[in-house]
Amino acid sequence: MGIVTPGFVGKRRDADPRLPPGQYETKDFPVLSVGPTPNIHAGEWQFSITTEHGETRRWSWEEFRALPVEDVHTDIHCVTRWSKFGTLWRGVSLDTLFEGLQTDAGYVMEHAYGGYTTNVPLAELRGGKAWLVFEYDGEPLDPEHGGPVRLLVPHLYFWKSAKWVTGLTLHTTEELGFWEVNGYHAHGDPWKEQRYYYDS
Amino acid sequence: MAGVKWVVAEVVGIRDETATARTLLLRIPRWTGHLAGQHIDVRLTAADGYQAARSYSLSSAGDDEFAAISVERMPDGEVSPYLVDGVVVGTQLEVLGPLGGWFVWRPTQAEPIRMIGGGSGIAPLVSILRTHLHSGSDAPVQLLYSVRSPEFVYFKDELAELTAAARADVSIRYTRSAPEGWSGPVGRLSAADVQAWAARTPASSLPASSYICGPTRFVELMADALVAGGTDPLTVRTERFGGA
Numbered sequence: 001m002g003i004v005t006p007g008f009v010g011k012r013r014d015a016d017p018r019l020p021p022g023q024y025e026t027k028d029f030p031v032l033s034v035g036p037t038p039n040i041h042a043g044e045w046q047f048s049i050t051t052e053h054g055e056t057r058r059w060s061w062e063e064f065r066a067l068p069v070e071d072v073h074t075d076i077h078c079v080t081r082w083s084k085f086g087t088l089w090r091g092v093s094l095d096t097l098f099e100g101l102q103t104d105a106g107y108v109m110e111h112a113y114g115g116y117t118t119n120v121p122l123a124e125l126r127g128g129k130a131w132l133v134f135e136y137d138g139e140p141l142d143p144e145h146g147g148p149v150r151l152l153v154p155h156l157y158f159w160k161s162a163k164w165v166t167g168l169t170l171h172t173t174e175e176l177g178f179w180e181v182n183g184y185h186a187h188g189d190p191w192k193e194q195r196y197y198y199d200s
Numbered sequence: 201m202a203g204v205k206w207v208v209a210e211v212v213g214i215r216d217e218t219a220t221a222r223t224l225l226l227r228i229p230r231w232t233g234h235l236a237g238q239h240i241d242v243r244l245t246a247a248d249g250y251q252a253a254r255s256y257s258l259s260s261a262g263d264d265e266f267a268a269i270s271v272e273r274m275p276d277g278e279v280s281p282y283l284v285d286g287v288v289v290g291t292q293l294e295v296l297g298p299l300g301g302w303f304v305w306r307p308t309q310a311e312p313i314r315m316i317g318g319g320s321g322i323a324p325l326v327s328i329l330r331t332h333l334h335s336g337s338d339a340p341v342q343l344l345y346s347v348r349s350p351e352f353v354y355f356k357d358e359l360a361e362l363t364a365a366a367r368a369d370v371s372i373r374y375t376r377s378a379p380e381g382w383s384g385p386v387g388r389l390s391a392a393d394v395q396a397w398a399a400r401t402p403a404s405s406l407p408a409s410s411y412i413c414g415p416t417r418f419v420e421l422m423a424d425a426l427v428a429g430g431t432d433p434l435t436v437r438t439e440r441f442g443g444a
């Protein structure tokens with residue numbers, strides 16, 4: 001515990017076990033982006049995965065939407081300290097997209113429209129932990145929140161869930177993405193409070 | 201910056217900006233300044249150990265001795281009412297930072313600077329103006345500042361001085377009511393207003409950098425307007441403060 005701030009009482013008195021350290025609950029859906037919101041039509045959207053050997057798989061919007069979908073009910077945690085409980089998403093598990101792919105890579109770079117990138121270990125995206133989502137709360141995903149398609153990696157801080165995602169590249173060594181070069185943590189586990197690059 | 205940790209800062213000065221906003225000057229141990237545009241996290245701890253933390257942009261110049269934050273009181277907010285009404289000179293607060301590596305301006309940047317701020321979103325933009333002044337930069341700089349009415353203008357005298365000294369091209373847009381004798385338009389900025397303002401940027405061999413800051417909805421509208429007017433999205437940096 002830090003120094004006591006005289007006269008400060010605070011409002012959200014009930015410690016909620018769903019809340020990681022240093023976070024507060026919000027009922028709104030705040031927006032964290034570093035630039036303008038791009039307007040991408042679903043029809044022009046494409047997604048690809050490229051392995052460390054240069055092998056590439058591609059999906060058009062129609063091909064992507066023909067894949068089996070899952071509903072995901074999850075809490076999300078933003079590095080700017082808000083958490084939102086029980087959000088509802090619909091999308092395709094990354095396990096489906098990775099199926100049968102030959103790779104020994106340990107690391108992934110997520111690429112988004114506009115050239116933004118964020119890095120994540122491959123293990124964090126496999127095993128029912130990550131999705132490519134296109135619906136939020138029963139509606140097509142808003143551009144502000146990453147539509148038409150964003151990544152959803154809810155067990156990590158939310159910047160790892162790249163908005164307007166266009167592809168993944170797999171790598172055998174860890175490289176830092178745009179967000180990480182600009183001060184955010186390489187891994188980003190909210191329960192360990194890995195917010196900024198100097199957090200252990 | 202490695203090893204940055206929560207440290208105990210002391211409030212060494214307080215200035216009222218408006219009836220609902222104050223600037224706090226903070227003495228932060230081992231502070232070596234900041235980049236214009238960066239923020240700090242501020243953490244408050246109640247007597248029983250309950251904690252709440254929020255982010256605040258630094259409004260000080262990067263090389264000022266004291267860090268400054270400028271906070272608007274949010275009705276029903278948890279942290280901002282305490283910072284605006286509860287803090288006195290001598291109050292200790294925990295802070296972490298400086299933070300952020302993208303919404304920043306460095307004195308080595310020679311290209312024209314365009315800044316659009318809404319409400320308390322003026323805070324990091326004033327940091328850029330002050331840092332620009334201290335560094336003697338001759339990058340052309342223009343600011344478009346949207347506020348409800350004259351009594352909500354932060355840094356009023358300073359903005360007037362910068363204008364008088366021709367250090368910056370400052371335009372204020374009043375969205376609800378303007379000062380007496382005001383001849384300009386009143387009301388929310390339209391996309392056309394923003395584009396006309398952007399067209400004033402002096403010709404330069406380098407593309408302008410744009411900085412937009414304020415409530416989320418405001419930032420979305422302003423950024424969309426710039427991009428629709430032909431500004432390359434990759435030259436537009438945004439800081440969304442939250443809210444609707």
Ligand SMILES: Cc1cc2nc3c(=O)[nH]c(=O)nc-3n(C[C@H](O)[C@H](O)[C@H](O)COP(=O)(O)OP(=O)(O)OC[C@H]3O[C@@H](n4cnc5c(N)ncnc54)[C@H](O)[C@@H]3O)c2cc1C
Nearest residue numbers: 254255256257270271272277278279280320323441442443
């Ligand atoms: C990088 C960054 C920099 C920031 N810099 C500043 C700054 O320089 N000055 C400043 O005053 N604030 C700044 N903020 C906002 C600040 O972090 C808090 O969100 C704000 O002070 C409200 O906190 P609170 O605890 O009082 O309200 P909370 O208890 O968190 O929320 C109360 C209500 O206010 C709403 N709300 C929160 N922020 C806004 C807003 N900007 N406009 C309208 N409604 C809002 C919330 O949605 C909520 O409904 C910044 C935010 C970020 C992410």
